[in-house]
Amino acid sequence: VLAALSPGALAGAQCGYFIGRRAGGAALSRSRSARLHEGAERAEVLLERYGHAKAIVLARFVPVVRTVLNPLAGALNVPVRVFTIWQAAGGLVWTVGLVLAGYALGSSVPDVDRYLLPIIAVIVAVSLLPLAAELLRSRRAAKQRNENV
Structure with missing residues:
Protein backbone atom coordinates (compact mmCIF):
# COMPACT_ATOMS: atom_id res chain seq x y z
CA VAL A 1 0.00 0.00 0.00
CA VAL A 109 -9.47 -3.50 17.07
CA PRO A 110 -11.21 -6.70 16.02
CA ASP A 111 -13.74 -6.28 13.20
CA VAL A 112 -12.77 -2.61 12.81
CA ASP A 113 -14.21 -2.57 9.29
CA ARG A 114 -17.65 -3.23 10.74
CA TYR A 115 -17.46 0.16 12.47
CA LEU A 116 -15.33 2.18 10.09
CA LEU A 117 -17.11 1.53 6.81
CA PRO A 118 -20.41 3.12 7.92
CA ILE A 119 -18.51 6.06 9.41
CA ILE A 120 -16.53 6.52 6.20
CA ALA A 121 -19.74 6.37 4.17
CA VAL A 122 -21.22 9.16 6.30
CA ILE A 123 -18.05 11.26 5.99
CA VAL A 124 -18.04 10.84 2.20
CA ALA A 125 -21.73 11.74 1.98
CA VAL A 126 -21.29 14.83 4.14
CA SER A 127 -18.19 15.93 2.21
CA LEU A 128 -20.17 15.74 -1.05
CA LEU A 129 -22.92 18.04 0.24
CA PRO A 130 -21.08 21.31 -0.59
CA LEU A 131 -20.44 20.04 -4.12
CA ALA A 132 -24.11 19.14 -4.54
CA ALA A 133 -25.17 22.54 -3.19
CA GLU A 134 -22.83 24.34 -5.58
CA LEU A 135 -24.14 22.30 -8.53
CA LEU A 136 -27.71 23.18 -7.60
CA ARG A 137 -26.83 26.88 -7.27
CA SER A 138 -25.09 26.96 -10.64
CA ARG A 139 -27.97 25.16 -12.34
CA ARG A 140 -30.48 27.59 -10.83
CA ALA A 141 -28.35 30.56 -11.89
CA ALA A 142 -28.04 29.17 -15.43
CA LYS A 143 -31.78 28.56 -15.58
CA GLN A 144 -32.49 32.13 -14.44
CA ARG A 145 -30.05 33.54 -17.01
CA ASN A 146 -31.78 31.51 -19.76
CA GLU A 147 -35.22 32.70 -18.65
CA ASN A 148 -34.07 36.33 -18.67
CA VAL A 149 -32.68 36.10 -22.21
Missing part, protein backbone atom coordinates in the same frame (compact mmCIF):
# COMPACT_ATOMS: atom_id res chain seq x y z
CA LEU A 2 2.82 2.37 0.88
CA ALA A 3 4.54 1.66 -2.43
CA ALA A 4 1.44 2.78 -4.34
CA LEU A 5 -0.03 5.43 -2.05
CA SER A 6 3.05 7.60 -1.59
CA PRO A 7 3.95 8.07 -5.28
CA GLY A 8 0.27 8.48 -6.15
CA ALA A 9 -0.27 11.20 -3.56
CA LEU A 10 2.90 13.01 -4.57
CA ALA A 11 2.14 12.79 -8.29
CA GLY A 12 -1.43 13.97 -7.76
CA ALA A 13 -0.35 17.04 -5.81
CA GLN A 14 2.33 17.87 -8.37
CA CYS A 15 -0.14 17.46 -11.22
CA GLY A 16 -2.60 19.80 -9.49
CA TYR A 17 0.18 22.34 -9.04
CA PHE A 18 1.14 22.24 -12.73
CA ILE A 19 -2.50 22.54 -13.82
CA GLY A 20 -2.82 25.59 -11.60
CA ARG A 21 0.46 26.97 -12.89
CA ARG A 22 -0.59 26.50 -16.51
CA ALA A 23 -4.27 27.46 -16.42
CA GLY A 24 -5.03 28.75 -12.94
CA GLY A 25 -4.40 32.43 -13.56
CA ALA A 26 -6.58 32.47 -16.65
CA ALA A 27 -9.32 30.51 -14.91
CA LEU A 28 -9.28 32.90 -11.95
CA SER A 29 -9.39 35.97 -14.16
CA ARG A 30 -12.33 34.64 -16.22
CA SER A 31 -14.34 33.34 -13.30
CA ARG A 32 -17.19 35.39 -11.89
CA SER A 33 -17.44 33.21 -8.81
CA ALA A 34 -17.01 35.33 -5.71
CA ARG A 35 -16.33 32.19 -3.69
CA LEU A 36 -13.47 31.18 -5.97
CA HIS A 37 -11.88 34.63 -5.74
CA GLU A 38 -12.34 34.70 -1.96
CA GLY A 39 -10.75 31.26 -1.71
CA ALA A 40 -7.79 32.33 -3.84
CA GLU A 41 -7.33 35.45 -1.71
CA ARG A 42 -7.49 33.39 1.48
CA ALA A 43 -4.95 30.92 0.08
CA GLU A 44 -2.62 33.78 -0.83
CA VAL A 45 -2.95 35.27 2.67
CA LEU A 46 -2.27 31.88 4.28
CA LEU A 47 0.76 31.25 2.07
CA GLU A 48 2.15 34.65 3.03
CA ARG A 49 1.20 34.39 6.70
CA TYR A 50 2.61 30.92 7.39
CA GLY A 51 5.18 30.80 4.63
CA HIS A 52 5.08 28.46 1.68
CA ALA A 53 6.72 25.51 3.43
CA LYS A 54 4.50 25.43 6.49
CA ALA A 55 1.28 26.07 4.54
CA ILE A 56 2.01 23.35 1.97
CA VAL A 57 2.90 20.75 4.61
CA LEU A 58 -0.06 21.57 6.86
CA ALA A 59 -2.46 21.54 3.91
CA ARG A 60 -1.92 17.78 3.59
CA PHE A 61 -3.67 17.22 6.88
CA VAL A 62 -6.81 19.28 6.15
CA PRO A 63 -9.24 17.42 3.85
CA VAL A 64 -10.55 20.13 1.52
CA VAL A 65 -7.45 22.29 1.70
CA ARG A 66 -5.32 19.31 0.65
CA THR A 67 -7.10 19.25 -2.71
CA VAL A 68 -7.50 22.97 -3.33
CA LEU A 69 -4.09 24.28 -2.30
CA ASN A 70 -2.11 22.45 -5.00
CA PRO A 71 -3.63 24.18 -8.04
CA LEU A 72 -3.90 27.47 -6.17
CA ALA A 73 -0.20 27.30 -5.29
CA GLY A 74 0.50 26.93 -9.00
CA ALA A 75 -1.85 29.76 -9.93
CA LEU A 76 -0.31 31.99 -7.25
CA ASN A 77 3.20 31.30 -8.62
CA VAL A 78 4.70 29.51 -5.64
CA PRO A 79 8.18 28.53 -6.89
CA VAL A 80 8.21 25.00 -8.35
CA ARG A 81 11.18 23.89 -6.28
CA VAL A 82 9.67 25.12 -3.01
CA PHE A 83 6.32 23.50 -3.76
CA THR A 84 7.87 20.19 -4.82
CA ILE A 85 10.14 19.86 -1.80
CA TRP A 86 7.47 20.72 0.76
CA GLN A 87 4.60 18.84 -0.84
CA ALA A 88 6.84 15.76 -0.96
CA ALA A 89 7.78 16.15 2.70
CA GLY A 90 4.18 16.70 3.80
CA GLY A 91 2.88 14.03 1.44
CA LEU A 92 5.25 11.38 2.72
CA VAL A 93 4.46 12.15 6.36
CA TRP A 94 0.74 12.11 5.59
CA THR A 95 0.66 8.90 3.54
CA VAL A 96 3.04 6.90 5.71
CA GLY A 97 1.28 8.11 8.87
CA LEU A 98 -2.14 7.28 7.45
CA VAL A 99 -1.14 3.77 6.38
CA LEU A 100 0.64 2.98 9.64
CA ALA A 101 -2.24 4.34 11.72
CA GLY A 102 -4.67 2.20 9.70
CA TYR A 103 -2.48 -0.85 10.18
CA ALA A 104 -2.21 -0.25 13.94
CA LEU A 105 -5.96 0.32 14.26
CA GLY A 106 -6.77 -2.76 12.19
CA SER A 107 -4.41 -4.88 14.25
CA SER A 108 -5.69 -3.72 17.62
Whole structure:
Protein backbone atom coordinates (compact mmCIF):
# COMPACT_ATOMS: atom_id res chain seq x y z
CA VAL A 1 0.00 0.00 0.00
CA LEU A 2 2.82 2.37 0.88
CA ALA A 3 4.54 1.66 -2.43
CA ALA A 4 1.44 2.78 -4.34
CA LEU A 5 -0.03 5.43 -2.05
CA SER A 6 3.05 7.60 -1.59
CA PRO A 7 3.95 8.07 -5.28
CA GLY A 8 0.27 8.48 -6.15
CA ALA A 9 -0.27 11.20 -3.56
CA LEU A 10 2.90 13.01 -4.57
CA ALA A 11 2.14 12.79 -8.29
CA GLY A 12 -1.43 13.97 -7.76
CA ALA A 13 -0.35 17.04 -5.81
CA GLN A 14 2.33 17.87 -8.37
CA CYS A 15 -0.14 17.46 -11.22
CA GLY A 16 -2.60 19.80 -9.49
CA TYR A 17 0.18 22.34 -9.04
CA PHE A 18 1.14 22.24 -12.73
CA ILE A 19 -2.50 22.54 -13.82
CA GLY A 20 -2.82 25.59 -11.60
CA ARG A 21 0.46 26.97 -12.89
CA ARG A 22 -0.59 26.50 -16.51
CA ALA A 23 -4.27 27.46 -16.42
CA GLY A 24 -5.03 28.75 -12.94
CA GLY A 25 -4.40 32.43 -13.56
CA ALA A 26 -6.58 32.47 -16.65
CA ALA A 27 -9.32 30.51 -14.91
CA LEU A 28 -9.28 32.90 -11.95
CA SER A 29 -9.39 35.97 -14.16
CA ARG A 30 -12.33 34.64 -16.22
CA SER A 31 -14.34 33.34 -13.30
CA ARG A 32 -17.19 35.39 -11.89
CA SER A 33 -17.44 33.21 -8.81
CA ALA A 34 -17.01 35.33 -5.71
CA ARG A 35 -16.33 32.19 -3.69
CA LEU A 36 -13.47 31.18 -5.97
CA HIS A 37 -11.88 34.63 -5.74
CA GLU A 38 -12.34 34.70 -1.96
CA GLY A 39 -10.75 31.26 -1.71
CA ALA A 40 -7.79 32.33 -3.84
CA GLU A 41 -7.33 35.45 -1.71
CA ARG A 42 -7.49 33.39 1.48
CA ALA A 43 -4.95 30.92 0.08
CA GLU A 44 -2.62 33.78 -0.83
CA VAL A 45 -2.95 35.27 2.67
CA LEU A 46 -2.27 31.88 4.28
CA LEU A 47 0.76 31.25 2.07
CA GLU A 48 2.15 34.65 3.03
CA ARG A 49 1.20 34.39 6.70
CA TYR A 50 2.61 30.92 7.39
CA GLY A 51 5.18 30.80 4.63
CA HIS A 52 5.08 28.46 1.68
CA ALA A 53 6.72 25.51 3.43
CA LYS A 54 4.50 25.43 6.49
CA ALA A 55 1.28 26.07 4.54
CA ILE A 56 2.01 23.35 1.97
CA VAL A 57 2.90 20.75 4.61
CA LEU A 58 -0.06 21.57 6.86
CA ALA A 59 -2.46 21.54 3.91
CA ARG A 60 -1.92 17.78 3.59
CA PHE A 61 -3.67 17.22 6.88
CA VAL A 62 -6.81 19.28 6.15
CA PRO A 63 -9.24 17.42 3.85
CA VAL A 64 -10.55 20.13 1.52
CA VAL A 65 -7.45 22.29 1.70
CA ARG A 66 -5.32 19.31 0.65
CA THR A 67 -7.10 19.25 -2.71
CA VAL A 68 -7.50 22.97 -3.33
CA LEU A 69 -4.09 24.28 -2.30
CA ASN A 70 -2.11 22.45 -5.00
CA PRO A 71 -3.63 24.18 -8.04
CA LEU A 72 -3.90 27.47 -6.17
CA ALA A 73 -0.20 27.30 -5.29
CA GLY A 74 0.50 26.93 -9.00
CA ALA A 75 -1.85 29.76 -9.93
CA LEU A 76 -0.31 31.99 -7.25
CA ASN A 77 3.20 31.30 -8.62
CA VAL A 78 4.70 29.51 -5.64
CA PRO A 79 8.18 28.53 -6.89
CA VAL A 80 8.21 25.00 -8.35
CA ARG A 81 11.18 23.89 -6.28
CA VAL A 82 9.67 25.12 -3.01
CA PHE A 83 6.32 23.50 -3.76
CA THR A 84 7.87 20.19 -4.82
CA ILE A 85 10.14 19.86 -1.80
CA TRP A 86 7.47 20.72 0.76
CA GLN A 87 4.60 18.84 -0.84
CA ALA A 88 6.84 15.76 -0.96
CA ALA A 89 7.78 16.15 2.70
CA GLY A 90 4.18 16.70 3.80
CA GLY A 91 2.88 14.03 1.44
CA LEU A 92 5.25 11.38 2.72
CA VAL A 93 4.46 12.15 6.36
CA TRP A 94 0.74 12.11 5.59
CA THR A 95 0.66 8.90 3.54
CA VAL A 96 3.04 6.90 5.71
CA GLY A 97 1.28 8.11 8.87
CA LEU A 98 -2.14 7.28 7.45
CA VAL A 99 -1.14 3.77 6.38
CA LEU A 100 0.64 2.98 9.64
CA ALA A 101 -2.24 4.34 11.72
CA GLY A 102 -4.67 2.20 9.70
CA TYR A 103 -2.48 -0.85 10.18
CA ALA A 104 -2.21 -0.25 13.94
CA LEU A 105 -5.96 0.32 14.26
CA GLY A 106 -6.77 -2.76 12.19
CA SER A 107 -4.41 -4.88 14.25
CA SER A 108 -5.69 -3.72 17.62
CA VAL A 109 -9.47 -3.50 17.07
CA PRO A 110 -11.21 -6.70 16.02
CA ASP A 111 -13.74 -6.28 13.20
CA VAL A 112 -12.77 -2.61 12.81
CA ASP A 113 -14.21 -2.57 9.29
CA ARG A 114 -17.65 -3.23 10.74
CA TYR A 115 -17.46 0.16 12.47
CA LEU A 116 -15.33 2.18 10.09
CA LEU A 117 -17.11 1.53 6.81
CA PRO A 118 -20.41 3.12 7.92
CA ILE A 119 -18.51 6.06 9.41
CA ILE A 120 -16.53 6.52 6.20
CA ALA A 121 -19.74 6.37 4.17
CA VAL A 122 -21.22 9.16 6.30
CA ILE A 123 -18.05 11.26 5.99
CA VAL A 124 -18.04 10.84 2.20
CA ALA A 125 -21.73 11.74 1.98
CA VAL A 126 -21.29 14.83 4.14
CA SER A 127 -18.19 15.93 2.21
CA LEU A 128 -20.17 15.74 -1.05
CA LEU A 129 -22.92 18.04 0.24
CA PRO A 130 -21.08 21.31 -0.59
CA LEU A 131 -20.44 20.04 -4.12
CA ALA A 132 -24.11 19.14 -4.54
CA ALA A 133 -25.17 22.54 -3.19
CA GLU A 134 -22.83 24.34 -5.58
CA LEU A 135 -24.14 22.30 -8.53
CA LEU A 136 -27.71 23.18 -7.60
CA ARG A 137 -26.83 26.88 -7.27
CA SER A 138 -25.09 26.96 -10.64
CA ARG A 139 -27.97 25.16 -12.34
CA ARG A 140 -30.48 27.59 -10.83
CA ALA A 141 -28.35 30.56 -11.89
CA ALA A 142 -28.04 29.17 -15.43
CA LYS A 143 -31.78 28.56 -15.58
CA GLN A 144 -32.49 32.13 -14.44
CA ARG A 145 -30.05 33.54 -17.01
CA ASN A 146 -31.78 31.51 -19.76
CA GLU A 147 -35.22 32.70 -18.65
CA ASN A 148 -34.07 36.33 -18.67
CA VAL A 149 -32.68 36.10 -22.21
